[in-house]
Amino acid sequence: MTVEGEAVRASRKVVSGETLVITIPEPKELDLLPEDLPLEIIYEDDDLAVVNKGQGMVVHPSAGHPNGTLVNALLYHLKSLSSINDVIRPGIVHRIDKDTSGLLMVAKNNATHESLAQQLKDKTTLRKYVALVHGNISHDKGTINAPIGRSKTNRKVQAVIADGKPAVTHFTVLERFENFTLVELQLETGRTHQIRVHMQYIGFPLAGDPIYGPRKTLEGQGQYLHAKKLGFKHPKTGEELVFEVPIPAQFENTLAKLKKID
Template identity: 50%
Template sequence: MRSAVRAVYLVGLEDSGERLDKWLTEHLQDDDVDISRSVVQKWVKSGLVTRIPAGNVKASDPIEPGQQYAVEVPADDPFTIVPDDIPLDIVYDDHDVVVIDKPRGLVVHPGAGHPRGTVINALVAKGITLSSLGGEMRPGVVHRIDKDTSGLVMFAKTEVAYYALTEQLRDHTVDRQYLAIVHGRMTHQSGTIDMPIGRDPQDRQKMAATDNGKRAVTHFQVLEKFERYSLVECRLETGRTHQIRVHFAAIGHPLAGDQVYGRRHSLPIEGQALHAQTLGFVHPTTREEVRLKSPVPEDMQQLVDKLRSGVLC
């Protein structure tokens, strides 16, 4: 008997008016579900996709900000998150929200190719209950950072927290600041990269700056310049997949160590030199502002020190 993995997706402001089937296909692909638009259309027709709380939908329905859609993704076997005893640096934890300082190399949630060994597996092992609204493979996940990006990532433990935090992300009121080392001496001290991002038409496993993509905005401030690199602080206005990596590659300053969008010869670091340093949000129930900051990881700090001293050029 076939079972299904349930996932819930929230429509953002920038998605207004888009067809349901096109929008949903892109979001499923972002979650490592190998899916085509025609298959999503079949799911919609068979009732596997519903709007919360209105019910049945059509593939051609235009979506509106704030709408939520539940998807029953067919699976051969029931999915169960297996607890994994992985060390985690939990920097904030209360009844509603848990925030961890993720090390480079750790995946946020289970997905295709990595059913275990993720942050979610580790949280379950610690007895932390997360909201089910994100779906069976993404319980409580309201935003993500890449496997080879380090830093702060938050999870919702209750339905109230999930709705409140996803709404803040949709409205671009969550403060997410990153530290990055990029190739080249940047000519501008500060600026904004406003380029739409979508699937790379030549490689569906990658993202690209493309006219057919969704609006993506990254603000940056150059903190320090070296001979052939720059230390940059980035603030996300939107949160597209691989946004900072794609944006800086598009303007000719790819991230150091980025094996996907970067250069073959780069700095000695495992993964891209990108760290989610600051996270600020309004608490879902107390309405107080929460602002957290993560120290620069040792591998990035060593690179900066060597760049300053001229050991690395």
């Protein structure tokens, strides 16, 4: 960035009448290559696959994560993927955050992709999560019905806002600890960061959440959130499929430590 032909810092204040020149670099093209990365495939047939994504893996490439993603692994391990989404998201019907672990459905052809996407839109899929949150939730069950959109004060995060998109999360308390609560959550909608935003909104942010929670209070990287159960109707056979995977070892170890403290 230059002002009147001289290079300046981004923090430099511009005075009325000065000429400001900002040079925007050319965007870099992402090379989408298959990578032999560990991938736990829970189920696979000719039309779709269900995978258990590990914590710390990004779902698809982006400017900050050009490789090492779930998509790179899918390209290596699966013979075909749907092409409905843009070129950097083949097969991806829905996403979970980098530091959220758990189940995802993957489409291997476009007809399957369209069917699964429609099921998500129609709210007929089953998506259950387990999360560890700060504080003690007094109610055994509850529903959070609060619209979510981009924050008005921080455009990098999501928030509950009046003109946001409808968002509904149901929760059930599984276990209470001294300063934490283990909850099961079921999504009715699928907004960006929905569970993380909703739990912060009601005063019980996810443990380990670097964006919506307090400073790091437990060991590990990222939020304690796991997509444990996924159900949907097979696009071709009509069979109801339901899959479930246990929480990761780190999550389990943290719960064991909390039980000892209690």
